[in-house]
Amino acid sequence: MxxxxxxxxxxxxxxxxxxxxxxxxxxxxxxxxxxxxxxxxxxxxxxxxxxxxxxxxxxxxxxxxxxxxxxxxxxxxxxxxxxxxxxxxxxxxxxxxxxxxxxxxxxxxxxxxxxxxxxxxxxxxxxxxxxxxxxxxxxxxxxxxxxxxxxxxxxxxxxxxxxxxxxxxxxxxxxxxxxxxxxxxxxxxxxxxxxxxxxxxxMQAAPNLDFEAMKRDMLKEPGVVNVHHIHVWQIDENRIMFSAHINLNDQLLSDVEPVYRHLENLLQKKYHVDHVTLQAEVFRGKSNELFTRDRHDI
CATH class of the missing domain: 1.20.1510.10 (Cation efflux protein transmembrane domain)
Incomplete structure (x- = not known):
């Protein structure tokens, strides 16, 4: 270097x-x-x-x-x-x-x-x-x-x-x-x-990604019920940041960590995301859409 x-x-x-x-x-x-x-x-x-x-x-x-x-x-x-x-x-x-x-x-x-x-x-x-x-x-x-x-x-x-x-x-x-x-x-x-x-x-515009395909792939992970409140932006032209809320079945926190690892691996390898932040929820936001519509919910 x-x-x-x-x-x-x-x-x-x-x-x-x-x-x-x-x-x-x-x-x-x-x-x-x-x-x-x-x-x-x-x-x-x-x-x-x-x-x-x-x-x-x-x-x-x-x-x-x-x-x-x-x-x-x-x-x-x-x-x-x-x-x-x-x-x-x-x-x-x-x-x-x-x-x-x-x-x-x-x-x-x-x-x-x-x-x-x-x-x-x-x-x-x-x-x-x-x-x-x-x-x-x-x-x-x-x-x-x-x-x-x-x-x-x-x-x-x-x-x-x-x-x-x-x-x-x-x-x-x-x-x-x-x-x-x-x-x-x-x-x-x-x-x-x-x-x-x-x-x-x-302006933190989202990169050109297929977000519906990302959601479908994430829902294939066992235990993931819904994906919502997605935010995707770039630090520079090479580094993509990703955050989302995921609804899971009610389970121990120790059982959630492997789900995190699998999803991070999926997003990094298939969609070239550099940094993944996930927030696990059970009932909150379960029926919410992929992207938030409420300014106060950002």
Whole structure:
């Protein structure tokens, strides 16, 4: 675990340095070439540098153990980071689309040669950064949001290369804001699922599970009469929490514990639930539905 964390830190540092350098190069190139696409990409990269630092800090906070203040631990720090990064991407994209539309009505001349050179440098560096983060993007919403930041800039830089070639050969300056609009729309399209998932987790929305099937499987356990008052939520994108009340036949508490173990094993293996909390009852709530309808009963 220590080696993995150290390697992650080194990758985050390398990506931050790369993005800082790209930002400086693209700001200078955008100003000299008067390319909105390059300037927009520079601001994206500036945001990426901040998002990489934020993602790293959040990942370190997420490793802290639970305590009396945070009984579920600090894993939500990474979800908050993913949420902030996604919001930032969408806001910047909307701003760039608005500025590009303004440029469409009054296009300004662009130096395609400088634009092309800077875009090639940006593309290579951004794809390198994306590669460094690609491994961690599969298992963490936080790193995935940061990875999308970097990948979107890599694709943006590639789009700028195409735009620069068109400008250089055919002198069609209007291509610059068009490329900016297309890339911004693509970024928002890719970012929306990350933002939606982060919001769902922060709002403690239930994961996509077949709750009726879960109830049927739990009722197959000998002695279980009814299952009600279910609550299911996620701490992060990987950990599912489950709580429920179960009605049992009147029996000794020592006889209830094996039922608990069997149900926990079922929920963990078949439905990938990480933490199971069950409350045994005999008569109370015996006719209640699967989900509570009373706010006072939560």
């Amino acid at each position: 220590h080696e993995n964390s150290k390697m992650s830190g080194m990758r985050f540092l390398a990506v931050t340095v790369l993005n800082a350098l790209i930002t400086i190069v693209e700001l200078a190139g955008g100003l000299f070439s008067e390319s909105l696409a390059l300037l927009s990409d520079a601001f994206h990269n500036l945001g990426d540098s901040a998002s990489v630092v934020l993602a790293y800090v959040a990942s370190r906070i997420g490793l802290k153990n639970s305590n009396t203040s945070k009984t579920f631990g600090y894993r939500r720090a990474e979800i908050i980071s993913a949420f902030i990064n996604a919001i930032f991407l969408i806001v910047v994209s909307v701003f760039l689309i608005a500025e590009s539309i303004r440029r469409l009505t009054a296009p300004s001349p662009v130096n395609g040669g400088i634009m092309l050179i800077v875009a090639v440098i940006g593309t290579v560096a951004n794809f390198g950064s994306a590669w460094l983060l690609s491994r961690g993007a599969k298992g963490s919403l936080n790193i995935k949001a940061t990875y999308l930041h970097i990948l979107s800039d890599a694709l943006s830089s590639f789009g700028i290369i195409i735009g620069a070639i068109i400008i250089q050969i055919w002198h069609v300056d209007i291509v610059d804001p068009i490329v900016t609009i297309l890339v911004s729309i693509y970024i928002m399209w890719e970012t929306w699922p990350v933002l939606k998932e982060a919001i769902n987790i922060l």
